Amino acid sequence: MPVVELSYTRLQKLVGKVTKKQISDSLPFLGLDIESENKDSVRIEYSPNRPDYSTDFGIALGLQGLLGVKTGIIKLNIKKSNQYLISVKPAVTKIRPFVTGIVAKNGTVDDKTIKQLMAMQEDLHFGIGRKRKKSSIGIHDLDKIQFPLVYTTTNRNHKFIPLNSEKEITVSEILSTTDVGKDYGSLLGQSSQVPIILDKNQNTVSFPPIINAAITTVTTKTRNLFVEVTGLNKDDAEDMLSVVATILQTAGFTLESVNISGMKNSSPKLESKKISVNSSLINQSLGLNLNSSKIISSLKKSRLDAISKGTNIICTIPSYRFDIFGPMDLVEEVALGYGIHNLEPTLSPSQTIGNTNPVSVKLKSLDQTMIGLGYLEALNSSLTSKRVLYEMTNRIPSTIISVLDSKSQEHTILRDSILPGLLENLSRNIHESYPQKMFETGTVFQYDDPISEKINFSGISAHKDANFTEIKSMLQSALKIGFGIKIETKTVIHPTFEDGHCATVILNGKTIGLIGKINSKTIENYKIRIPVVGFEVSLSDSIL
């Protein structure tokens, strides 16, 4: 979850007549988790579906609604202008076909605002931008740009001074030497042409989706902004733009339109949309009985507009709320505006009778039987390592099921056996008193185009007199008492067990597992200094 750092004083100024306490009490009910607080500053986590909450301007809009300071929709006032033109060249169609943009004038940005705008930009890139693949954004100092602009392509030898740099370098150099170039260069593929926005004097404004030019850098002296969004599809680009436009207007800028044309591109409208929801869906879903006017006032507190038409509520949704897909999203908006803390939990009697799954019932009774036999239950990870599973037990793997790019070396493959984990447990408890007797039931995995999952049952006993007879007696009793079945054993050779002290476990003529004394090589591998006997049987097919 993304995090934003805010100042209470600044929020109070933006929201209006509210106390610090009202703000801190209300934040969670907007869906914002307070991560930490320190005097005036507060760090909050917001959901990725609400990029408007990445700045204090956006959060202030939400707080105003919830606290009743200002309710209803935030209208974008975009002044028509013919000053700002972008023409789109055919060359971009196959690479990154769409561009959109807006101008924001006569505002001021302090250091905090710049920091927040940059953070918002990164969150937009990550979320709806899908790591800049779908759409990416550039915010520029308008006064450094000579319109009209052209959105076209250039070759990789094209040179300009990129953001945070002092010298002119080529596109290829940007992609190979800068952090952003290395992170996002792959989005451009192998194509020799890359997208570029050039101004009237052929100066580079932006190299999307990688980096802006240094010349248009926004500073605290900037008063007028130009925002451009490029992307693979027009709707996503405009969604992204609408968030920035709303925030900038809230921050005190006056919006002016940009004319865009060429190759199916057009000027963004950033218009609100209408979705209708039946009040019975709202009341049924929430378990409430709200009348239309209460529903409407709740929606307004969520900064939407609504009117009623019969039992339907027709809701107006601003363009930056593209997280709203349909009626159920409006149910949530009603709940939020109504106040989650006002929803009183009710418990209606269950119409159904609950049941434990029969497999769980059987496993639980096996647990009880094992406890009666003096065995302690262990729990190990199903995701383990080649070391524990094969190297330590001298087993040769058949088909290993591994996970890709695990962050932990101890968790790289799925277990096909439980016993190695129990032996590993013994090796970590050599300082504890003996006898040590443990068992585990759990899932094991086998390749079966793609995978079959079975439940196995394994146990070990470690003490100075541990022997084959003891463990066979134990398993025999456990399965007889647990499931009323009778097993036989037949001699076999296995790399983990000692020759002459190892057998297969047979049930109705079918081999279901192994039992025996762990051989000295395995014991030494695990650095255990006491005799160990153990078994592992499959429960899935014949027993459960």
Place this chain on the structure above:
Amino acid sequence: MSQVFHDIEKKIIISLRANPKQTPEMLEKSTQLSPDQIRRGIEWLKLKDLALVTESQTSVFSLGKNGTESFQKGLPERRLLNLLQNGPRKISDLQKELGSVFGPSMGLARKNNWIEANSEQISINKSPLDLPGEKTLKLIGNKKLSKTEIDFNDLSGLLSRPDFIVEDIIKTKEITLSDSAKDIELSDSTGDIDVEAKVPEVFVARTHPLKDTIDEIREIFVTLGFSEILGNMTQSSFWNFDALFTPQDHPARELQDTFYLDKMSAKKIGTSEQIRKVSESHKKNWRYQWDINEARKMVLRTHTTSVTIKHLAETKPDEARIFSLGRVFRNEKVSYKHLVEFNQVEGVVVGKDASLRNLMGIQREFYKRIGITKIKFWPTFFPYTEPSLQTMVYNEKLGKWIELFGMGIFRPEVTRPLGITKPVLAWGGGIERIAMLKYDLNDVREFYNNNLGWLRSATKCQ
């Protein structure tokens, strides 16, 4: 009733009544018990405040190598004087006869003016009757003597000479009876045992503490009318993500959070209608090219919801309360608060009466049954539910609200393509978090360490 004593204790008490201050060695003699029995007996009596043990240390002196030699042959200076008894001798002769002690003996004799020396000869000046140290040397002899038995003035000269005297520090214990033991009644009956004495620890065989919590939670779900369903830990991306409206290009699906199985791809992921409708929902709402090969990729389930949704898609119930419980996986760095594999439980309520307030009520009841009464609900975001809430519970120990289960109503974008027409309310979350609160653990890894020290000592009911 008189206190019951072990035979050992009785014998020690009786002996100390006769002779009130004894060392353990003395007690061994007087009671005829073994050193180990005496040691244990004293320890028991001490714990019962019946015996007092005072420890002291004294120095004991014996002769070293040079001291022993002097004891046998006389001090070097005595030997020198003896050689001069019959008149002056040549230095070279004396050197030959006295060997290595010639130097030290000459030094001492000249310093004390016992002898006179010219260039060639040495003669007696005055010969004292007793040389310093001689008395002590004889006194010690082959014995070990304590400080009090020796004239310390006479000893001090010897102490400064190399390897004449060896000093050993000896610690002694002296045992006396406490006041309360002096008039205690010693019963004669022999069958009684000390029922107040400490006994050895035995270790209980038990189910794993985390399993106990899992079983407890399973039972509560069943009590609340939910039936358990089981499902695989390995799932196709289709059921883990696509069916739950998580777009294929969403960052949550990336390798960094999800364990993808190497070269594993599901042949059959669902019915053709399920696949078609899910893909259409993605294309329409998320505006991208849905790829069936992406949906075929096998993953370790990141939530039990994949099992729930598959079950609902297969059964399409009008009315149901079901739950699934089991291991889920996240590709995270293992730490005191994160595991790659942990347990999750998830319940769903299907039916016309299913409402958010009802779901909140079920949860409140659930928490009450695991002993948590202070709860509240906050809005949150999950990709497949709308509205979505999370439960916050107040932890007295930490003095703060912590996040537990999540809940919400499955989005129509999830249910509709799968032919589920009734509203589905879901709730659930991680079990280890609850177990951590229960067992007062700060490190979640403890659950999978199988550390016998902990497993043998953790209290079952907390």
